[in-house]
Amino acid sequence: GENVEQHPSTLSVQEGDSAVIKCTYSDSASNYFPWYKQELGKGPQLIIDIRSNVGEKKDQRIAVTLNKTAKHFSLHITETQPEDSAVYFCAAPAPISSGSARQLTFGSGTQLTVLP
Amino acid sequence: NAGVTQTPKFQVLKTGQSMTLQCAQDMNHEYMSWYRQDPGMGLRLIHYSVGAGITDQGEVPNGYNVSRSTTEDFPLRLLSAAPSQTSVYFCASSSSGTHYGYTFGSGTRLTVV
Numbered sequence: 001g002e003n004v005e006q007h008p009s010t011l012s013v014q015e016g017d018s019a020v021i022k023c024t025y026s027d028s029a030s031n032y033f034p035w036y037k038q039e040l041g042k043g044p045q046l047i048i049d050i051r052s053n054v055g056e057k058k059d060q061r062i063a064v065t066l067n068k069t070a071k072h073f074s075l076h077i078t079e080t081q082p083e084d085s086a087v088y089f090c091a092a093p094a095p096i097s098s099g100s101a102r103q104l105t106f107g108s109g110t111q112l113t114v115l116p
Numbered sequence: 117n118a119g120v121t122q123t124p125k126f127q128v129l130k131t132g133q134s135m136t137l138q139c140a141q142d143m144n145h146e147y148m149s150w151y152r153q154d155p156g157m158g159l160r161l162i163h164y165s166v167g168a169g170i171t172d173q174g175e176v177p178n179g180y181n182v183s184r185s186t187t188e189d190f191p192l193r194l195l196s197a198a199p200s201q202t203s204v205y206f207c208a209s210s211s212s213g214t215h216y217g218y219t220f221g222s223g224t225r226l227t228v229v
Contacts, residue, residue, distance in 0.1 A: 009156070034218075043120075043206050043220030044159070089158060103149055103174065104218065106159040 006107025023090035122221035139207030148190040
């Protein structure tokens with residue numbers, strides 16, 4: 001199936017600094033790459049996504065970049081705030097060959113801590 | 117608009133017991149999925165459904181059954197609980213129009229002793 005690798009597993013930044021989380025994927029046919037934020041005790045929530053026909057997408061302080069050639073995509077958070085502290089997951093659709101109707105395969109998660 | 121509702125929020129089972137985790141959505145979404153979340157392993161797909169009456173296996177289906185008799189409900193059954201099934205379980209739904217725009221429930225934390 002799709003192999004989605006996510007790094008780093010933990011990330012600590014000072015408030016106001018930027019944070020970058022990277023993911024790589026294996027299926028060159030993948031065309032959709034979402035990022036989810038999971039706060040303690042809650043389910044993951046979609047925060048931004050990108051399709052393979054664009055290289056970058058921004059939404060206020062968050063952005064996602066995609067490099068199709070290298071098969072990796074990244075989440076960028078600028079001007080971090082304590083409320084950005086959470087676990088972040090990247091994901092990509094499972095390959096058609098996996099038989100999973102393109103359900104999402106998730107990375108292992110990044111625990112982001114923003115220090116005040 | 118409740119979104120995706122999971123019950124119960126917490127459950128402790130003894131090895132060998134069976135139980136059903138409930139999931140309901142009120143968004144008329146066609147797609148529903150069950151994931152389990154374990155430390156350091158992200159979210160792994162257990163079973164999914166692309167519409168009422170249609171279900172299929174995901175990455176880690178052993179020990180679990182599902183059914184989809186209505187669009188709204190997608191229960192997950194543990195047939196004979198094992199300690200390896202201790203995990204946090206999430207149900208998610210999405211519409212066919214935005215296939216990947218998952219809405220997740222708040223999860224069920226299951227402990228098998």
